[in-house]
Amino acid sequence: MKRESINVKKVLLNGTEMSKIIDRMVYEMIEHLSLLKNVAIVGIRTRGVVLAERLIKKIEEKENVKLATGTIDIALYRDDFCKGLSSPKTGPSVLNFDPEEYHIILVDDVMYTGRTVRAAIEAVMDYGRPKSIKFVSLIDRGLRELPIHPDIVGKVIETSPEDKVAVFFKETDGEDKVVLG
Numbered sequence: 001m002k003r004e005s006i007n008v009k010k011v012l013l014n015g016t017e018m019s020k021i022i023d024r025m026v027y028e029m030i031e032h033l034s035l036l037k038n039v040a041i042v043g044i045r046t047r048g049v050v051l052a053e054r055l056i057k058k059i060e061e062k063e064n065v066k067l068a069t070g071t072i073d074i075a076l077y078r079d080d081f082c083k084g085l086s087s088p089k090t091g092p093s094v095l096n097f098d099p100e101e102y103h104i105i106l107v108d109d110v111m112y113t114g115r116t117v118r119a120a121i122e123a124v125m126d127y128g129r130p131k132s133i134k135f136v137s138l139i140d141r142g143l144r145e146l147p148i149h150p151d152i153v154g155k156v157i158e159t160s161p162e163d164k165v166a167v168f169f170k171e172t173d174g175e176d177k178v179v180l181g
Helices: 015-033 047-063 115-125
Strands: 010-013 039-044 068-072 103-111 132-140 152-156 165-168 177-180
Touching: 010 015, 015 047, 015 132, 015 152, 015 177, 039 047, 039 115, 047 068, 047 103, 068 115, 103 115, 103 165, 115 132, 132 165
Parallel strands: 039 068, 039 103, 103 132, 132 152
Antiparallel strands: 010 177, 165 177
């Protein structure tokens, strides 16, 4: 999503609030991770990768562990990519581990219809069948089209189908915030 195309109606989370929520998510993830061995955290391109990198860094620092990590690009797995006129823009998917030996935690910035997560699961499965797949999202805006829900969510926000929710990260946008457009 192009950040400059967002007509901001409301700031839902500022940088301080976002940081506190991410910290809480880290503690929830640590609780889940303590039950599992061989855990890999995989960010969904593009903003899920930024969130995953933050979560990974904090978990590794707090728990003194080294996690398996990866990124997954879902462009070719989307069920709506052929509706557009141009070819989808793709980036690399990188899983430097054997998924069949790991419990995978997929990470994305916003949970909406469930179609992105479905595509990410399909993409991961092309690499092999993991022991399990969990899903973590910073924002859950509801309005599901598929029966998919995050295992850990930072904040639930009620929206309408016409609304846009955009997550800004310091690393990519110069500041942390979540806005409604």
